[in-house]
Amino acid sequence: YGYCTGWLCFALINWWIVPTVAHASPVVGIPEAMGFLLGLVAVALIALIHCALVAVVASCWNPEAPPFRRRPWLLPLFTAILWAVLDALRCETVLAHGWGALAFTQSHDVALLQTAYWAGQHGLTAVCVWFAAGIALWLRRGSTPRLAGAWKLPVAGMAALHAVGAVRLAWPSPARDHLHVLIVQTAVSNGGKSAGDSDISPVEQAAELTRTGLRGGNFDRGGWPETTV
Numbered sequence: 001y002g003y004c005t006g007w008l009c010f011a012l013i014n015w016w017i018v019p020t021v022a023h024a025s026p027v028v029g030i031p032e033a034m035g036f037l038l039g040l041v042a043v044a045l046i047a048l049i050h051c052a053l054v055a056v057v058a059s060c061w062n063p064e065a066p067p068f069r070r071r072p073w074l075l076p077l078f079t080a081i082l083w084a085v086l087d088a089l090r091c092e093t094v095l096a097h098g099w100g101a102l103a104f105t106q107s108h109d110v111a112l113l114q115t116a117y118w119a120g121q122h123g124l125t126a127v128c129v130w131f132a133a134g135i136a137l138w139l140r141r142g143s144t145p146r147l148a149g150a151w152k153l154p155v156a157g158m159a160a161l162h163a164v165g166a167v168r169l170a171w172p173s174p175a176r177d178h179l180h181v182l183i184v185q186t187a188v189s190n191g192g193k194s195a196g197d198s199d200i201s202p203v204e205q206a207a208e209l210t211r212t213g214l215r216g217g218n219f220d221r222g223g224w225p226e227t228t229v
Contacts (some may be wrong), residue, residue: 002058006051076133084126114165
């Protein structure tokens with residue numbers, strides 16, 4: 001069940017790859033129909049790889065395991081840590097793909113989003129899983145008395161994090177008058193992202209533009225186009 005629901009989740013999250021590859025396929029000299037099929041294969045493979053996260057977590061969910069039978073509050077905490085670790089690993093190696101992280105679901109909850117200031121993306125994901133797992137444990141309590149209060153800790157914790165976030169928003173850190181940002185824009189076409197259309201590679205082009213820009217002043221931040229590398 002965990003593997004199947006995880007596959008469906010990541011397939012829906014990455015559906016945009018299918019039309020993108022289909023419409024861009026003429027650039028590399030293949031018909032749109034072939035691009036559509038390649039897009040389907042890409043989405044299927046991404047889902048097959050990354051849904052392993054959900055499968056592993058689901059396989060470890062066992063309220064009757066000895067450590068969790070005695071201390072039910074440990075199960076949501078263990079589940080949250082396991083999910084966050086696997087989610088962090090999912091963002092590494094050549095197969096890295098951070099789409100679908102639960103932290104992103106909180107983009108409109110500005111108070112809770114302040115948690116990412118000290119916990120980071122994966123910490124915020126862990127908070128989401130901890131809360132959901134605690135509520136899930138309570139919903140599946142049946143006639144088990146020891147699970148009757150399983151909702152209390154995650155609800156109290158979530159309320160506390162919202163309160164801390166609200167305080168942080170009410171008294172923000174002093175802001176500087178100006179933020180100097182250097183934005184670099186390379187001349188790289190859609191058909192030449194990895195092979196240069198010019199005499200220098202996109203990375204070399206971006207590096208040279210950055211060096212030129214830095215001669216003109218001091219900057220607090222810099223940005224390169226995603227397509228550069």
